[in-house]
Amino acid sequence: SKTRNNFANKVNDLVARYRKVDEDFFEELEEILIQADVGFNTVMELIDELKMEVKRKNISDPTEVQSAISEKLVEIYQSGEKTTGHINIQEDSLTVILFVGVNGVGKTTTIGKLAHMYKQQGKNVILAAGDTFRAGAIDQLEVWGNRVGVDVVKHSEGSDPAAVMFDAIQSARAKSADILLCDTAGRLQNKVNLMNELEKVKRVIEREIPGAPHEVLLVLDATTGQNALLQAKTFKEVTNVSGIVLTKLDGTAKGGIVLAIRNELNIPVKFVGLGEKMDDLQAFDPEKYVYGLFSTIIEKEAE
């Protein structure tokens, strides 16, 4: 997309503009990465490694640094390649996918989109209204259920979310459903009580179905800055997150923090959200994402 090309162009401009590789040069490179919300530590590491390389090879010409930059970026690119957007679907039994994340990132919407996707693949999908807290959350999921044409298991507002999960599993079994998508209330990762509640929700699912939940997807808003790394870390500790859905990539934010999350926590992105409609979900293609982010540099390198 446009924004990503801008990013790559900026690196090229940078290299073209500087006669000498100096502190200012690195500072500007740093800013380009920071601007894309690539995690702070990851940026600092990258810059330090580049500085070392420059020193070792005695480079002073910026165009020579460019090859070092692209090498480093390709490294991320390659580590990205190993992680595919694969979802751990059980072919002949119920697959349970649990959605977690902070407030307002797009959990419920993503469930609607994913339900639509699986329904289109001919799967029998059920939704569990595990957000019993937020005003209108159950209704919101029900609207999605109607829109997509799948059943929603719900209790009344204020009830125990773990009990909703228990019922949803029984119901999914009774109806021989293929996929159960479990919504949960948004919660900030520093709220100990709420994180404990989430742990309990997960435990109920584990107890009812050995091996479940088969995926725990952490939903991240692409506009989030450095805090997304803390979100990933804490939610991983509590619920053993297996993948990320990066939403709101249709805006102007670049969501570069997922690079840091892969770098530091090794959690792969599985889907990206590109809008509010049911079709606005795509499997994450790391090659395309990183390539898009750095394309011009990589292309130059290949010449």
Next chain:
Amino acid sequence: MAFEGLADRLQNTIQKIRGKGKVSESDVKEMMREVRLALLEADVNFKVVKEFIKKVSERAVGQEVMKSLTPGQQVIKVVKEELTNLMGGEQSQIAVSKRPPTVIMMVGLQGAGKTTTTGKLANLLRKKHNRNPLLVAADIYRPAAIKQLETLGKQLSMPVFSLGDQVSPVEIARQAIEKAKADHHDYVLIDTAGRLHIDGELMNELKEIKELASPEEIFLVVDAMTGQDAVNVAESFNEQLGITGVVLTKLDGDTRGGAALSIRSVTGKPIKFVGMGEKLDALEAFHPERMASRILGMGDVLTLIEKA
């Protein structure tokens, strides 16, 4: 992965200075580098950081820091003062129209916290200012958005005006104001749908509502966890609508909240309130000094205390 505060960051330089017993210009420069990193790590936009550092450097190279016996503390003091100044004073008053009702529009990106904040503001207006607001459900797009506001209205025992999701938001706003006049509501709080600042069609819808409703306040609701993009969002909403203030939500989290500084410096508009939780009483006045400490990682214990 824990964030380093500015104080930690300055330790090395300070030790070096102690050894020499004198502060040089290059020491100041080194300290400014640490300030820069601390701000970037807190999600302050890099351009805003740049300007800020320039300003602080001037002060720091002068008497204040170089002649000080405790240069580290002095740098922190200068930085904190400048940050606090930049974020403006405490301004949590809400405008009043000469001809009631006073209209307030809530705008912002998807999921920022507009609907929740609408409920919180209504609660505050009644409790603290003895007002009688009418809540208006003008989000016809998000599934169950109307139901969400109605539920909040019920929790507050306050009326919510809605015409369903088949009537245009502009028309909803128009009829809501009529209704407010008829029922003697002194405030009208319009909850609008979340939208991207680059969505021309939906931004036009907001302009039309503004045109028609002549709101006294247009509050941009922004998630405190927003990263570098905060400047684009704030600048764009402000340019297109002329916002009057900002509400920073989800500050009960553990984000540093550098977006506050970014937004303030690109729009020049005051941050009026902060959201400190999901409940309807979790709205507080914005304290620039507290925010400055928080951005610098100086452990604002008050705001980090878990309230879940």
